[in-house]
Amino acid sequence: KVNEVIEQESQTQSQLQQNIKAKKQEKLKTKQKVELISSKLLELQEKYRQETGKRPIYNKKETKGFKEWLEKQKILTLKKSENIRKSEIKEEWELLLEKWINEANENEISKEIKEELLNIIRKYRKSKAIYWRIIQILKRKNLPIKETEEIEGLLKKLEKITGVQVEIFKNLRAFRAFYNDNIRWYKKSITAERQKFMKHLSQKLSYLKKIKKTQKVIKENWKEILKENLYKNITLSLKEKSIINQILQKEKLTEVEKKELISILSKLPTEYLISLLGNDFKKHTQNYIKWGWDFDQGVKRLMLNKFISLKENVEINKNPKTRQKLYSDEESKECGRCHQIKPYNEYGARIMGGKKILFSRCKKCRIDIKQIYQYNNKVKILRNVYNGKLKGKCQICSTDVKRLPSLEFHHKDPKLKGVKSFSLYRNWEKTKKQIEKEKATILCVNCHTKQRSKHYNNYEKIIKECKLDSLSSNNQIFQYVNNKLPNADYEARRQVTRNIKKQIVINYLYGGKCVGCRDISTKNNLPALQFHHRDKENPYKMSKTYVNLRNLETKEIIKKLKQENCITLCGNCHKMEQSTHFKNYYEKIVRPEYWNLIKKDYERIEKNIENFKFKSESNIPTLN
Ligand SMILES: [Zn+2]
Ligand SMILES: [Zn+2]
Ligand SMILES: [Zn+2]
Ligand SMILES: [Zn+2]
Incomplete structure (x- = not known):
């Protein structure tokens, strides 16, 4: 009896599970249908806009004109689609694209890729026709069973489209929009895109095909497996997981990275390691002898080292640059760009449909x-x-x-x-x-x-001729200016005085030149020279400091600048020094012929800044 009850119970349970499964599938299908409808509707709205130049939606409602136009379309397509084949009419953009592909020479597109592209365009046309048919059926209110069956059949056909084809479809859709946007007024701009678009299409397709091939070859990619299993592990700290993840991004591990990885992993019991590294690792462990309840840590290190080396040698040259799954758990996730695992608050978010969706890349x-x-x-x-x-x-x-x-x-x-x-x-x-x-x-x-320094430009000669030095007092400098400029206004005299003091300070402390490039000097461009703190904690301290300093006695200014480890840089060098993004990413910004120049420029500036030494204490003027 007990057995009977158990059996009944388990039967109802499995029934329940089946029910749930069926419901889930149903849900999925209606979701797919809804998505199909909404994307089709958008396409129709776009078509209406293009054909009539009017807006299809006003105040969130379909306009009268659009509704009427839709009805007309329905009648048209109903006539058309007695047979799907009939609606597979080539559109203008398709004709043009096929012409381009056929005319392209071997260097532009290989024969194989050519055929495949033409095939994908055909497929695109067919699937579009299928979509149309599905939309039509779904528009009727009460679906007879026969028609739902037809939809199932149609959906199955759509499922046969491969991932590679879907990717290329995106380009076709973009081209279609581009063509329709420009055909009336900017025909020339379409032809101008030919070469670029052809190149892009063929390169993309070849690349996608290559990736697909490598995916088939590798059965167990240890990096992928480790990555996917990492979140399940509760013994490793977030920091350790983060390190592992970063190491796994590398195409080939360096010895240091391998060592680091092994030192983290070898702390784990072998059982955990197997759950992290998969079946291949389990087999691998069978080559080693266990003395206690688990391998000792030294053996585990050896084991891991051998395993990784074996795997790496097999998997090299197989282009592991496939799209990888990003790690995530309840409180943190992996950034899609830097691949560090960061807590959720280090990601921005956008609101979509009342839901907060985190960006895939971290704030930085x-x-x-x-x-x-x-x-x-x-x-x-x-x-x-x-x-x-x-x-x-x-x-x-x-x-x-x-x-x-x-x-x-x-x-x-x-x-x-x-x-x-x-x-x-x-x-x-x-x-x-x-x-x-x-x-x-x-x-x-x-x-x-x-150019902006009006007073400097007006009195450049007077400033340069000034023979006063680091021992001169503010009073002496001001008298010099007063003598030279008896009729100038207060602001002009003040600016000239400041320039003279700056000139004295820079000549005294830095030999009168920008420490970075040594090209800009007090002789050729005094206004461009700025002060820069070599200690980096507070980059803004500097500009404030000189403003605070400039009214002090020259001797004091010199003393303070030295104390605060300030040097002089010209505006250009200073800007370069501050632009860390340019320094890190110039290869993504300017053409390759500049890369080496920029690298050397930065090296020179930085080396000069680092090597600069103040004169020894004995040479500093005595301070009262
Ligand atoms: Zn990031
Ligand atoms: Zn400079
Ligand atoms: Zn600075
Ligand atoms: Zn310039």
Whole structure:
């Protein structure tokens, strides 16, 4: 009897499970249907917009015109789709694309890829027709059983589309939109894209195919397995998991990384290791002898070392750059860019449908990406403004994109001075147009600063001729200025005095030159010289300090600058030094011919800054 009860129980349970499973599938299918409908509806709205130039939705409701147009479409497509084949009419963009592919030569697209692309276009057309058919059926209110069966059949056909094909579909859809947008007024712009688009398509397809192949070959990729199992492990700390994850990103592990990985893993019991590393590792452990209840740590190290080496040698050259699953658990997840595991609060989020969705990249990476984007925009603007007339260079000293961070836009019209930095976030072409409208030009920080220093430019000669030195008092300096400029206003005299003191200080402490480049000096551009703290904790301390210092006696200024470990840098060098994003990512920003120049430039600046030594104490003027 007991057995009977148990059997009944288990039967009802399995029934229940089946029910749940069926319901789940049903849900999934309706979800797919809804998605199909909504994407189709969007496409229809787009088509309506293009055909009539009117808006399909107003005040969140379908407009009257759009509803009428939809009805008309229905009648049209109903007629069309008695047979799906009939609705497989080639659209104009398809004809053009097929023509391009057929005409491309062997160098552009290989024969194999050609055929495959044509095949994918055919597939795309077919699936589109299938979608249409499904939409039509779903639009009827009461679905007869026969029709639901048809939908099932159609959906099955759609399932046969491979991942690679879906990827290429995306490009086809984009091309279709591009074609329809431009065909009426900008026919030429379509032809202009031919080469680029063909190249992109064929490269993408070849790449996708290559990835697919390697996925088949590797049966157990130990890195993938370890990564997927990592979150289940509760003995490893978050930090250790993070380290493992970062190491696993590498195509090939260095000896140091291998050692680090092994030292973390070897602390775990072998059972855990097997659960982390999979079946292949289990087999591997059978080659070793266990003396106690588990292998001793030394043996485990040996075992892991051998295992990883074996695996690495097999898996090398097999392009593991496939899309990897990102780690996540209740409180943290892996960033899709830097692959560090970070707590959720280090990710920004967007709200979608009332739900908070975390970005896949951490805040720091998003800032990096934004910065790179802005630098890229800046390069485009510099190169193209006034049809490239300015050649992306400072119009006075020819500093070019090698020192991109130090290039600025300068307005000749002083009224526009307020618009200092153009928005580099938005469309670069808009910003370029604004710059042209405002008649701005390109200057580097150094030249820009000099041009802005009105008083310096007016009295440059008087400043340079001043023979006063580090022992001169403020009074002496002020008297000199008063004698030379009896009629100048107060502000002019004050500025000249400040310039003279700055000149004395820089000549005395730094030999009168920018410590970084040694090109900018008190002789050729005093205004451009700035002060920079070598100790990096507080980069903003510096500018404030000199403003605070400049009214002190010259001797005092010298003493303080030395105490605070300040050096002088020209505006350009200082900007370079501060632009860490440019320093880290210039390869993503400027053309390869600049890379080496930039690397050397940074090396020189940094080496000079590091090596600079103040004169010994005995040479410092005596202070009262
Ligand atoms: Zn990140
Ligand atoms: Zn310049
Ligand atoms: Zn410099
Ligand atoms: Zn600085």
